[in-house]
Every structure is written in structure tokens, then in C-alpha cells.
Amino acid sequence: xxxxxxxxxxxxxWRHIADDEATGxxxxxxxxxxxxxxxxxxxxxxxxxxxxxxxxxxVADIADELNNITLVAVELPxxxxxxxxxxxxxxxxxxxYKGEIRAIGSYMADQAFYLNRVGVNAFEFxxxxxxxxAISTMNDFTVKYQESSN
Amino acid sequence: MYQYNDxxxxxxNERVTQYRGQTERYLKGELGxxxxxxxxxxxxxxxxxxxxxxxxxxxxxxxxxKQLRMLAHVAxxxxxxxxxxxxxQNIQFNWPDLKDxxxxxADLASVQMxxxxxxxxxxxxxxxDHLAGVCTDEIEDPRAYCEIIRQWTILHPEFxxxxxxxxxxxxxxxxxxxxxxxxxxxxxxxxxxxxEIGFRVLVGGGLGRxxxxxxxxxxxxxxxxxxxxxxAIVRVYNLNGRRDNKYKARIKILVKESGIDxxxxxxxxxxxxxxxxxxxxxxRYAEIQAHFTPPTYVTNAEQDNSFDANKEQSTAFxxxxxxxxxxxxxxxxxxxxxxLKAPDSPPGDITDKQxxxxxxxxxxxxxxxxxxxxxxxxxxxxxKQADLFELWQKLDALSLATPNIGTATDMICxxxxxxxxxxxxxxxxxxxxxNEALDDIDYLHDIGDLKINxxxxxxxxxxxxxxxxxxxxxxxxxxxxxxLTLGGxxxxxxxxxxxxxxxxxxxQVTQAVSTILDVYIKQRLDEEKFLDTVxxxxxxxxxxAIY
Numbered sequence: 220x221x222x223x224x225x226x227x228x229x230x231x232x233w234r235h236i237a238d239d240e241a242t243g244x245x246x247x248x249x250x251x252x253x254x255x256x257x258x259x260x261x262x263x264x265x266x267x268x269x270x271x272x273x274x275x276x277x278v279a280d281i282a283d284e285l286n287n288i289t290l291v292a293v294e295l296p297x298x299x300x301x302x303x304x305x306x307x308x309x310x311x312x313x314x315x316y317k318g319e320i321r322a323i324g325s326y327m328a329d330q331a332f333y334l335n336r337v338g339v340n341a342f343e344f345x346x347x348x349x350x351x352x353a354i355s356t357m358n359d360f361t362v363k364y365q366e367s368s369n
Numbered sequence: 370m371y372q373y374n375d376x377x378x379x380x381x382n383e384r385v386t387q388y389r390g391q392t393e394r395y396l397k398g399e400l401g402x403x404x405x406x407x408x409x410x411x412x413x414x415x416x417x418x419x420x421x422x423x424x425x426x427x428x429x430x431x432x433x434x435k436q437l438r439m440l441a442h443v444a445x446x447x448x449x450x451x452x453x454x455x456x457x458q459n460i461q462f463n464w465p466d467l468k469d470x471x472x473x474x475a476d477l478a479s480v481q482m483x484x485x486x487x488x489x490x491x492x493x494x495x496x497x498d499h500l501a502g503v504c505t506d507e508i509e510d511p512r513a514y515c516e517i518i519r520q521w522t523i524l525h526p527e528f529x530x531x532x533x534x535x536x537x538x539x540x541x542x543x544x545x546x547x548x549x550x551x552x553x554x555x556x557x558x559x560x561x562x563x564x565e566i567g568f569r570v571l572v573g574g575g576l577g578r579x580x581x582x583x584x585x586x587x588x589x590x591x592x593x594x595x596x597x598x599x600x601a602i603v604r605v606y607n608l609n610g611r612r613d614n615k616y617k618a619r620i621k622i623l624v625k626e627s628g629i630d631x632x633x634x635x636x637x638x639x640x641x642x643x644x645x646x647x648x649x650x651x652x653r654y655a656e657i658q659a660h661f662t663p664p665t666y667v668t669n670a671e672q673d674n675s676f677d678a679n680k681e682q683s684t685a686f687x688x689x690x691x692x693x694x695x696x697x698x699x700x701x702x703x704x705x706x707x708x709l710k711a712p713d714s715p716p717g718d719i720t721d722k723q724x725x726x727x728x729x730x731x732x733x734x735x736x737x738x739x740x741x742x743x744x745x746x747x748x749x750x751x752x753k754q755a756d757l758f759e760l761w762q763k764l765d766a767l768s769l770a771t772p773n774i775g776t777a778t779d780m781i782c783x784x785x786x787x788x789x790x791x792x793x794x795x796x797x798x799x800x801x802x803x804n805e806a807l808d809d810i811d812y813l814h815d816i817g818d819l820k821i822n823x824x825x826x827x828x829x830x831x832x833x834x835x836x837x838x839x840x841x842x843x844x845x846x847x848x849x850x851x852x853l854t855l856g857g858x859x860x861x862x863x864x865x866x867x868x869x870x871x872x873x874x875x876x877q878v879t880q881a882v883s884t885i886l887d888v889y890i891k892q893r894l895d896e897e898k899f900l901d902t903v904x905x906x907x908x909x910x911x912x913x914a915i916y
Contacts, residue, residue: 274612299407299490301530305607308527313642327404329391336526359387362376364520366647367527 221350223331223342224319226357228350231343233269233290235323248292251276271323274302282314291316293339295324304337311338311368328353332360338368370431370738371516371660373481380524381478384485388412389471396468411491411529413484414470417790423462423470424487425477429497429515429539430458430741434728437739439480441724447473452724454709454717456781456832457536458496458741459487463788485523490531490618492522492603496538498546499742502661503704503750505696508558509566511541513658514595517649521596528603532610533618535603536575548743548859550574550583551835553620554602559589567591572602572632573624574863578827580834581621582863584629586636592654594640597647601640609635664736664751670701673755685772689761692772692814694752701754707739707747707764708771708779712804715797716782717745726767734760744781744820746774777819777886778804781832785825785842786849792825794842794849795875799823802879816886819899822857835859837900838885839866840878851878855885855911856903867908870916881915888914 222231233246238253242261248269254261261268269290272278281288291310293303303322310316321341322334331342331353342353373381388408395405406416413424425440432440440460444452447469453461465473477483486493495518502510518537522528528535538552549555555571568590574583590598606620609627624632680687694703707727709717719727727747731739734756735749742748752760764770773779780803783789785796800823807813822836826843833839839854851873854866873881888911893902903911 298404299530300612301490301528301532302608304527304530305604327408329400329404329408330530333524333526333529356387360380360383360524362380362383363526364380364523365525 220343221347222321222344223350223353224321225340226354228354233267233321235271235292246290248290251280255280269319269321272303272306274300276306278306278309278314285310285314285316285318288316288318290319290321290341292321292323295322295326295330297324298326298330303339304333307334307339308337308368329356331356336363336367336369370433371428371512371657378478378481381481381483381485384412384483384524385471385474385478388474392468392471407489407530409467409470410489411486412470412474413487414465414467415488415790416467417463417788420464421467421470422788423465423473423484424455425460425462425482425484426487426494427454427458427460427741428519429495429501429512430499430743431512432739432741433480434731434737434739436480436482437724437728437731439476439482441721441728443473443476444721444724446476450721451718452721453715453784454719454741454745454747456743456745456830457494458499458743459494460741463784488534489529490533491529491535492525492531493534493536495519495522496536496547496552496743498540498542499740499748500546500695500704500750501541501740502663503697503699503702504542504544504546505698506543507541507698508543508560509541510658510661511539511556511558512661513654514541514556514558514592515539516657516660517595517653518599521599528607531603531607532612533615533620535606535620537599543861545859545861545863546743548832548835548863550863551576551580551832551859552583554599555583556595561589565591568595570598570602572636573621573629575619575621576829576832576834577619578616578829579619579621580829580865581625582865583621584624586629586633593648593650594644595649597644598636598640600643600647601636605632605635605639666699666702666751667753670699670753670755673701673753676754676757679758683758686758686761688810688814689765689770689772690757692776693770693774694757697751699751703752703754703757704748704750705735705752705757705760705764706742706774707749707769708773709746709769710773710779710804711768711771712778712808713801714768715784716780716800719747723767723769726763727769730760730763744779746779772810773813775818775820776813777807777816777821777882778813779820780804781820781822781836783824783826783830789825789830791828792842793827793844794825794851796823796825796831796840796842799840799842799851799875799878803882806879806883816889817898820858821882832859833857834865835863836866837903838882840882843872845872849875851875853878853881853885853915855908856900858900869908870912873915884914885911 328349394400557569571583823840824831835857857866
């Protein structure tokens with residue numbers, strides 16, 4: 220599967236692991252609750268660990284650990300659920316997170332512009348044709364009123 | 370008024386291009402129904418009973434004559450030659466073709482207008498007092514603050530997918546003419562003990578299914594913190610507002626369920642983190658305020674004698690002055706209301722010809738500007754008293770001088786079952802019936818200050834719950850019924866109307882309104898206004914007369 224990262228289409232190296240699924244090897248993301256429950260065992264995982272932030276999660280809970288995390292995935296279970304926008308904004312502006320923020324779930328290519336503005340720099344889509352479209356929508360506007368992450 | 374700079378213009382031009390692409394993808398089947406729905410709503414486009422409805426933003430109700438002419442052009446070219454003024458100072462077209470909307474938006478963009486965020490679960494058009502800058506009870510002109518809020522809301526990247534819609538209103542005067550207590554956020558410009566001007570901030574007001582009066586979340590907010598405080602409220606709402614049930618998703622429910630104290634704690638905690646980084650500087654305010662400097666009034670306007678002479682000679686003119694004009698802060702000037710409540714026309718509707726003619730009158734008499742009001746009328750805000758007679762004659766010839774502002778036939782009314790896909794019952798027809806029943810202008814003036822608000826469904830677009838008389842259309846097994854309430858108000862003493870009794874059949878509504886007015890006339894003391902009588906005697910005498 221290909222994804223967008225920093226406006227380039229690249230091969231994805233991460234797997235999203237369910238809470239009851241074996242971690243296996245390689246780069247994986249886990250839910251925030253699994254991270255909190257299994258931190259010590261996950262520390263010995265062979266690949267990198269990323270954390271998935273569900274809409275109801277509080278990103279402040281991982282504020283102290285962000286230096287050691289290379290990927291935070293913000294989840295949009297439906298395109299109408301706008302909490303991911305605030306999560307990304309807080310990760311960048313309040314907690315100074317410099318790693319990858321990836322939007323995952325069910326959302327529109329047309330939302331890539333706003334997601335990018337609040338600090339999301341990587342995008343996974345269910346439909347591969349959305350990749351090129353999402354990159355183009357990130358250039359929809361050349362002016363803006365609000366300060367944000369981008 | 371505010372004039373776009375290159376960046377403002379670029380932004381709305383780019384928005385048109387973006388929406389044109391989205392429309393093309395939808396028409397080619399590349400964009401799903403639900404996805405396009407969200408995108409079109411954020412460009413003001415609903416799909417209604419007969420046709421799409423396009424809602425164009427009237428930023429805090431202020432329009433130039435050039436913009437009015439463009440609205441007339443849009444009405445002629447893309448619609449059935451009329452438009453409709455909404456309770457949030459916007460302008461609606463009821464018959465555009467979905468495929469024409471990008472062209473309409475391009476036409477509007479050419480005169481610095483847009484339909485951005487006039488619908489959808491996002492930050493909506495900011496509204497204010499239609500007498501801003503000219504009224505006699507003003508603490509400070511709110512319009513520069515409105516423009517600063519407008520810019521902050523437009524394409525806000527974090528708050529485009531809120532749990533539900535979000536509306537902000539600002540009042541700069543002692544008398545609240547902007548229904549600020551019934552908005553998600555209401556801002557009142559006030560002066561503190563030290564003489565500094567800032568904002569009293571209210572949160573969680575709203576109409577619709579669950580009408581609630583807003584609560585004070587911060588009694589005094591320093592001006593420089595305006596945007597950081599708004600951002601804190603909306604962020605707290607975005608993260609904590611309910612998304613499981615759209616009828617419980619407005620911020621008023623969050624405030625109700627968490628309590629105002631908890632809400633305040635959340636907002637204050639968030640605000641402390643961002644207040645220094647989002648300050649609005651004095652220079653920034655000055656730059657925007659420069660767009661709202663008063664026009665060049667003549668200094669001897671009050672020396673004119675014709676105004677008093679004309680009032681003496683023409684009772685009709687004197688009546689129009691009494692009901693359809695308001696005091697102005699400059700001696701010798703008045704603000705003139707354009708009544709969009711002529712007896713034979715649906716409340717708030719205006720034709721292309723009327724729009725063009727009003728543009729000409731604005732150019733001739735009122736510095737080329739017009740305002741829309743939240744009671745669905747318009748205002749020419751700066752008329753010299755010497756010009757009022759001529760203006761009145763011209764408005765009268767256009768059927769725009771019905772002397773009924775603030776009276777029973779100045780009804781707020783939604784499009785109802787005739788146009789709206791959400792409605793359960795008709796409203797325009799009942800408005801017409803009430804109008805016909807109250808066609809005696811002397812009787813109307815004897816009744817005096819009365820606000821009748823009528824909505825065709827629970828969503829309450831016509832603010833029935835804060836009408837002095839509220840009428841709510843409901844559907845019972847396919848039949849239209851009407852629930853009446855008494856004693857509501859959206860002004861300083863905001864109150865929700867009390868239910869009068871069981872819903873009435875369609876053919877009983879007009880009679881019930883007449884009965885209510887008869888009871889008022891019997892019960893009132895001296896010059897007591899309708900609302901005061903209802904407050905004093907309660908709903909029982911009215912109830913007994915009707916049921």
C-alpha cells in the first residue's frame with residue numbers, strides 16, 4: 220500500500236495492530252490504551268512503535284513520551300469527526316512533536332488541505348486514487364487567515 | 370465598510386476554483402453523495418424540496434450597493450428573480466441549479482461576496498446589530514470586531530468538522546438587537562469600572578429543538594484576547610461536544626451536561642495555554658477599524674425645516690417615520706428601515722427590481738451602504754432628515770414602506786413546507802392569513818410593539834421560542850398543527866415563550882392570534898406593551914380565551 224508523506228507518494232512501512240493481535244515484527248502502531256497497558260513489553264519490540272490516537276483520546280497523555288515516538292496516527296472513524304484536527308494541532312503546537320503525524324481512517328481527499336494545515340504530514344487512504352488528488356488539494360489555497368502548524 | 374485586500378480576494382477566488390472542481394467531480398460520479406453534501410453545505414448549498422437553496426453570506430449584515438446589484442443579477446440570471454433575507458443577516462436564493470452554483474459564486478466573488486460556511490457543522494457567519502455605528506446607545510461600534518472574527522472563522526483549518534453548527538453574534542450597544550443570548554457564543558461590548566472596553570462572553574445559547582439562553586462564561590474579556598478566547602471555547606467544544614446524537618451536539622448541550630463551571634474551567638485551562646500567542650494587537654484593531662470610520666456627515670442636517678413640515682402635512686409620512694425609522698447618533702440624521710413585510714409578500718422576500726432600486730437609493734441617500742436585519746428587513750442607516758420624505762415616497766412606490774417595523778405584521782417566518790425539506794408544516798400561508806386579519810393599520814399601531822415568530826418545524830429557524838407570540842408548525846399523522854407560545858424575547862430580557870396549550874389546527878391559528886390580541890387590549894394598563902402584559906398577567910387569561 221502506498222501513502223503520502225510530505226507531499227510525496229511513498230511505500231508504507233507500518234502496520235496497524237489491533238489490541239488483541241500479536242505484534243509480530245517490523246514497524247507497528249498500537250492504540251493508546253495498548254501502549255499504556257503494555258509499555259514495558261512493547262519496549263522490546265524489534266521495529267519502531269507508533270501510537271494511534273482515537274477521537275476520544277487525550278493527546279496530553281503522551282506528551283512526555285513524544286521524543287521517543289516516530290509516528291502518531293490520528294484516527295478519523297468518519298470524515299465528519301473533526302477531533303483529529305485538534306489532536307494534530309495540539310501535538311505540533313503545544314507539545315512540539317516533530318515526528319510523523321498520519322491521518323488514518325475514513326476521510327476525504329478534500330480534507331487533506333485542512334489536515335495538512337493543522338500539522339498532519341502523512342495520509343493513508345482506503346482508495347489509492349485519492350493519493351494524487353489529496354496532494355493536489357493541499358495546494359488549493361495560497362493564502363490563509365489563521366496561524367496554524369502549516 | 371470592509372474592503373478586501375489582495376489576499377482576501379485571492380482566498381475567495383481560490384475557493385470558487387476549489388468548489389468548481391468538487392462540483393465537477395460530483396457530477397461525474399467521482400465524489401459520493403455524503404461527501405459532496407458536506408462540501409456543498411460549507412459553500413451554502415442545501416438541497417431543498419423543489420430545488421437547491423444557496424445561502425450567501427452577508428457579513429454582519431453589511432452590504433454595498435454594488436453587492437446589492439450583484440444579488441439582483443444573480444436573482445435574475447440564476448433564480449426566479451427574487452431572494453430572501455434570513456434571520457442571520459444572510460441572503461438566500463431558492464431556485465438555483467446545482468451545476469450553476471460555481472458560476473454564481475464566481476459572480477459573487479467579483480464583488481467581494483461568498484457563501485463560505487453559511488451552512489454545515491462549522492463556524493458560521495458572524496452577526497451583529499443592524500444599527501451598529503449609528504445607534505444612540507452604542508458603547509463601541511462592533512463591526513471591526515466582527516470583521517476580525519470573520520477572518521478568523523473563514524477556512525479555520527481545525528474547526529471545519531465540529532459536532533454541529535456554531536454561531537457567534539456581537540452586540541456593541543446597551544440594547545441587544547442581535548439576539549446574542551441565543552447564540553453559541555454571544556459577545557457584548559461593555560465598559561468595566563476602569564473605563565476599559567472589553568467583552569462579556571456568553572456561551573451555550575441557542576434556539577432549535579432545545580432553546581437555551583446563553584450563560585456568562587467570562588464577565589470581562591480584554592480585547593486583545595478576543596481570538597484566543599474564542600479559539601479556546603471552540604477547541605473545548607470540538608474535543609468534548611457530543612457526536613453520538615445530532616440533536617444533542619450543539620455546545621448548549623455540552624454546557625448543560627457539564628455545567629457552566631466545568632465548562633469555564635476547561636476553557637480557562639485551554640485559554641491559558643494560547644492567550645499570549647494569539648493576541649490581537651492595537652495596530653491590528655486600528656487597521657480594521659479604519660474600514661469603519663464614519664462617513665462624512667453634513668454638519669447642519671438638523672437645520673432643515675422640511676422634515677417637520679412634511680410630517681405635519683402627511684400623516685402617512687409621520688406614521689412611517691414613527692415606526693420605520695430609528696434615532697441616529699448624528700443630529701439631523703435617521704436610520705430608515707426597509708420593510709420586507711408587505712402584506713402580499715412572503716416575509717423577507719425581495720425581488721431583483723427592489724434590490725436594484727434599493728442600491729440606487731443607497732447611493733443617493735445613504736453612502737452606498739445597506740444593512741440586513743435579523744428580523745428579515747433592511748436598513749438604510751444614514752439618511753438626512755431632509756431626504757426622508759423623498760426616500761419614503763420612493764420606498765412606498767416599491768412596496769417597501771409598510772409602516773409595520775416592530776409590529777404584529779413584522780413577522781419572522783421561515784420558508785416552511787413550501788420550500789424547505791425539513792419543514793413539517795406551512796408557514797408562509799399562515800403569515801399571509803395573519804397579515805390579512807391585521808390589515809387595519811390603526812389597529813396594528815394600537816397593538817404596538819409585538820414580535821410574532823413562526824417556524825414550520827422544530828429546528829426553529831424563525832426563532833419561534835423567543836417570539837412574543839411564537840408559532841411552531843408540527844406534523845401529526847400527516848396533518849399540520851400549530852403550537853403557540855407566549856412571552857418569549859431575544860432582547861436584553863431574553864426569555865423562552867411559555868406553551869399556551871395543545872396544538873391548534875391550521876384554520877384556528879389566525880383566530881387564536883386575534884384572540885390573544887383581544888385579551889391583551891382588555892388586560893393592558895395604560896401604555897403597557899404586549900410583552901409586559903403577558904409577564905404581569907401570565908398565560909392563563911390568554912389560554913382561557915382560546916381553549
